[in-house]
Amino acid sequence: MSFLGPKLLLKIDSRLRQAFPHRQHEPFGGVSIILVGDLRQLPPVMDKPLYASHSTALALWCSFQTVVTLDTSFRQQGASYIQQQFRAILQNIRNANALQTNWEALMSRSSAKLAVEHNKEFDSSIHLFATNALAKHHNTKRLKQLHLPIAQCLAQVPRQTNIAYDNDDQLPSEILLSVNEQVMLIANLWIQASFVNGSLGQIKSIVYDTDSKPPDLPKYVVVEFKNYTRPHWDYANSKFVPIPPITRGGHTQIPLAMAWALTIHKSQGLTLNKATIDIGKTKKQGLTFTALSRVKYVHDLRIDPPFTFERYSKLQSNAYTTIRKKEENRLAALSSQISTSPPSQQL
Structure with a gap:
């Protein structure tokens, strides 16, 4: 919401x-x-x-008027001091409370402070950026570094219309695909199996009909999804799944996007094994909190580039912070009415 x-x-x-x-x-x-x-x-x-x-x-x-508050953190669990500190830092960021000690702890995870071998561990991690332009630049760079053929895939648009559907927020007009490319599913294909918008995988092969070639759409793209547990399509490779073109709005396109880098907005709701964070110049508290909270443990986080405490302290000057806190107090009061109601009246 x-x-x-x-x-x-x-x-x-x-x-x-x-x-x-x-x-x-x-x-x-x-x-x-x-x-x-x-x-x-x-x-x-x-x-x-x-x-x-x-x-x-x-x-x-x-x-x-009915408010139910969920107050347990399931992503950043653990009883160790480091985990408790990480949860406290994230909670302070959620409350737009910028502390010097919290900033110092975060900067211990900056690329400038990590050892060379630790930085190398994060080179293959997903990078989160504040803007689409920065995410696209990183994805394009990583795609070129594969040194493999790249298939240009142009969306099919009905011939009876000249509308280009450039504003379709699910299926782009053009995508670039290559073997070993890290990709994200950008449509809900099988909700019951959690095979949904945001699922991450790696391309293993691109299959065309015998009479077609780029920039035509492939017949399907074989993607390895590490978390896939449903019926096998390829019994020799249980995690392989064929992704065919689908139609949304006016586009028919392969529902995949490059995912070496994502915008912080796109990452909301994801849990990442490791992440490299660039929070950019914005002082938005929500953007900073969402980016830093995508990992379970603080040692799975790298901040690159590091940011100053002055930038960090600007979290407190967000125009909506005071209004939001007042609203949260109102919602908390409504929530307490639910928790103190007789059992027959609870949800």
Whole structure:
């Protein structure tokens, strides 16, 4: 729900009132809506947070009166002092509380402080960047370093229209594929098997029909997904899965994207074995927290380039921090009503 802004919330409300005209005078057309997330993570793109919206959207936001708070960290578990310190650092960042000691601890994980052999361990890790341009630059560099043929794949667009669908946020007009390329699935193909948008893998082969070649679309791309446990497609290689082209909006395309580097926005929700973080120049608390919390253990984190304490302390000057904390107090009060209700009234 941190991604959800007033503009989108109003569109959802308007569309549901149209879909259920007999209840058009009720919020969301009388449909039950559940919002899930953390207001301290990434804010909406090109929009305000819900709690900082104008009167109409704010009234919709405030119509959510049942609040259940989940307060256990499952990603950064462990009873060691280092893990407790890591959790405390992340909690302070979530609260926009920038401490000198926390910054010093984080900088011990900067590329400048790590030994040469430790830096080499992170060279193959996923790199997280604050902008699309930086992520694309890193991906392109790593693709060239493979020194293998690269297949250009152009999306198929219906001939009866001249619309290019450049704004389709799932399937790009062009992708570049190569054997050994690290990729991410960018569509939900099998939700029950957690084979979803964000699944990470490595290309093993690219298969074309006998009468086609680049820039035509492949028949399918064989990708190795380390976490795949469902029925085998290739019994000799149980983790191999064929990914065919799919159609979304006006595009037919292979639903893969290069994933040596991701934007911090794209990484939200992922748990990474290792990560190299570039938080950029932004002072957004949510961006910093999301980036640093993608790994389970602090020793799986590398910060490159390092950032100054002045940059770190700007977390506290975010325009929405004070408003958000006030809103969190309101939600906490609603949550406490649930926890103290008789069992028959609990969710």
